Amino acid sequence: MNEKDFGYRDEKGFWIPNELLLPKPVLKDIFNLNKIFKNIFGFPGYLFPYNILWAVMALLIWFYFTPDINTMKNFNLDWCLFIYVRNAVIIFLYTSFFHLYLYVFRLQDNNFKYNLSPLENRSSKFIFKNQFIDNLIWTFLSAVPIWSAYEITFFWMFANGYIMSINFGSNPIYFIILFLLIPIFHSIHFYFTHRLLHTKILYKIAHKIHHHNNNPGPWSGLSMHPIEHIIYFSGVFIYLLIPTHPFLILYYIxxxxxxxxxGHSGYDKIIFKNRKWLPCGDYMHYLHHKYFECNYSSGNTTFLDYIFGTFHDGSDISTKKTLDRMRKKV
Ligand SMILES: [Zn+2]
Ligand SMILES: [Zn+2]
Structure with a gap:
């Protein structure tokens, strides 16, 4: 299993996939039932491997690692702290797998690595001049507390009847549709808030922290300024408008x-023995980190970039258009 089967390296050593990116969903395929089925159930597709994995993780967390909703009527250090520690442990274990596999034990060397440079450890833009430590600090001292604060607040609101409630038994179809649409809703929310973060003032005071990682690693994903975390997780406010269940609150956050x-791992694929592999990095978003003013979307709604004229498909023409746009902005 080699990166040369899927792409090539340019003269600077950057890995480039053979096929140009297409906006998702592919507009010409939206009436093709065969393609729709393949996009949803194929591998890699909408469900497999990641959305299914994350859905199973969320279910396990709901059943085994979430306090009873009735105990959350009052803020209490026990259950609030439990939620912070639980989220910190999950993100630590999950992200450590990618970091250890790819960057510490280097089990596939630079195979499928977008940018051959290692993570930075002498750059003054990072806390302690070290990208990995900087990323850990923003993740555990900002991302996880704000993620947990949203979860705690929305559980508390639900427990006290401030949110319209449904249950699976009486509204199974609504419940399942909402569950399946959450990734799409998150992608759309991400696109518009991300554009907001690229406005001059918000970029300067907040979003530039995330963009220090122009060669990202697994811990760069949640490495953001607290203002960006507040905006990033704010999609959960949708539940003030529509009825929901506490599991769906948990699942969204x-x-x-x-x-x-x-998606920020810096590698396009993660390779296991016997030529088995999983998709890993998000090339679309990697191009955003490389060229800034393009590909604000990610996930399953990248057609939004296409509609608004900021889609970078990986070609030289797209790079030129992006650089022109950046010059005009300055
Ligand atoms: Zn990013
Ligand atoms: Zn950005």
Missing amino acids: FYAGITPNA
Whole structure:
């Protein structure tokens, strides 16, 4: 299993996939039932491998690692702290798998690594001049507390009847549709809030922290300024408008927390023995880190970039257009 089967390296050593990116969903395929089925159930597809994995993780967390909703009527250090520690442990174990596999034990060397440079450890833009430590600090001292604060607040609101409630038994179809649409809703929310973060003032005071990682690693995914974390997790406010169940509250916030880190791994694929592999990095988003003013979307709604004229498909023409746009902005 070799990167040369899927792409090539340019003269600077950057890995480039053979096929140009297409906006998702592919517009010409939206009436093709065969393609729709393949996009949803194929591998890699909408469900496999990651959305199914994250859904199973969320279910396990709900059944085994979430306090009873009735105990959450009052803020109490015990259950609030439990939620912070539980989220910190999950993100630590999950992200450590990618970090150890790819960057510490280097089990596939630079195979499928977008940028051959290692993580930085002498750059003054990072705390302690070290990208890995900087990323850990923003993750555990900002991302996880704000992720947990949203979860705690929304559980508390639900327990006290401030949120319209449903249950699976009486509204199974609504429940399942909402569950399946959460990744899409998260992608759309991400696109528009990300554009907001690229406005001059918000970029300067907040979003530039995330963009220090122009060669990201797994821990860069949640490495953001607290203002960006508040905006990033704010999609959960949708539940003030529509009826929901506490599991769906958990799932939305968990989904926002768990998705970025593999996507920022810096590797397009993770390779196991016997030529088995899993998709890993998000090339679309990697191009955003490389060229800034393009590909604000990620996930399953990248057609938004296409519609708004900021889609970078990986070609030289797209790079030129992006650089022109950046010059005009300055
Ligand atoms: Zn990013
Ligand atoms: Zn950005």
